[in-house]
Amino acid sequence: MKEKELKYFKKLLTSWLDDLLTHADSTMSGLRESDEALPDPLDRAVFDSERNFTLRIRDRESMLIKKIRKSLEDIEEGVYGTCESCGEDISIERLKARPVTRHCIRCKTQIETMEKLTGT
Ligand SMILES: [Zn+2]
Numbered sequence: 830m831k832e833k834e835l836k837y838f839k840k841l842l843t844s845w846l847d848d849l850l851t852h853a854d855s856t857m858s859g860l861r862e863s864d865e866a867l868p869d870p871l872d873r874a875v876f877d878s879e880r881n882f883t884l885r886i887r888d889r890e891s892m893l894i895k896k897i898r899k900s901l902e903d904i905e906e907g908v909y910g911t912c913e914s915c916g917e918d919i920s921i922e923r924l925k926a927r928p929v930t931r932h933c934i935r936c937k938t939q940i941e942t943m944e945k946l947t948g949t
Contacts, residue, residue, distance in 0.1 A: 830910045834921060839904050842928055846897045849890055896929040912936055 867873045903909035910919050912933040919933045932940065 830918070830921075835904055835909065838909065838924065838928055839901065842897050842901050842904070845928070846894065846901070849894050849897070852890070893929070899931075900929050914940075 867876055900909060903911075910921075910924055911917070912919055913931040914936040915933065917933055919930060923930060923934055930937070
């Protein structure tokens with residue numbers, strides 16, 4: 830990958846990460862503020878399900894944060910944009926659509942087909 834492209838993805842991933850981290854902070858403080866004693870069991874149930882929902886989003890966000898951090902490491906090591914399975918270059922178009930991807934479209938399709946076949 831050209832240096833210009835690496836810089837582009839580094840900037841993209843860094844600002845994405847910043848966004849997520851800022852957002853994660855506000856989700857956390859939102860949880861704390863509303864975490865009061867709710868005497869009504871129905872209120873409590875609604876609050877619990879809302880909180881579970883928030884925690885699920887946060888789980889997904891922290892997964893994404895890990896992936897972005899890994900991609901940024903790859904950029905530093907100069908291996909960003911290389912498919913983990915076949916070692917070939919991942920197309921720029923694919924990386925622009927999914928900057929944290931670790932597989933080229935061919936391998937990704939194969940993995941997904943395998944997952945469908947094995948039911949995992
Ligand atoms: Zn591949």
